[in-house]
Amino acid sequence: MIVLPENRKAYLKSKPMAYQSGWLACESGVVHKKLNAPESVNELYTQGYSDCFANTECLTNGEKIA
Numbered sequence: 112m113i114v115l116p117e118n119r120k121a122y123l124k125s126k127p128m129a130y131q132s133g134w135l136a137c138e139s140g141v142v143h144k145k146l147n148a149p150e151s152v153n154e155l156y157t158q159g160y161s162d163c164f165a166n167t168e169c170l171t172n173g174e175k176i177a
């Protein structure tokens with residue numbers, strides 16, 4: 112799923128805080144790191160970071176949105 116800039120806020124509000132933190136860290140250019148937190152939190156953080164990275168790549172490459 113591609114998250115368009117105009118839908119970003121609503122999309123992130125539907126996600127857990129750790130996911131949001133990972134997404135926002137990626138957007139801000141922060142290097143991915145392992146948090147000093149339980150593994151479940153690290154997994155959500157990493158998922159958010161990865162999803163943001165993939166989403167940015169899709170938007171940058173101009174992929175068609177179905």
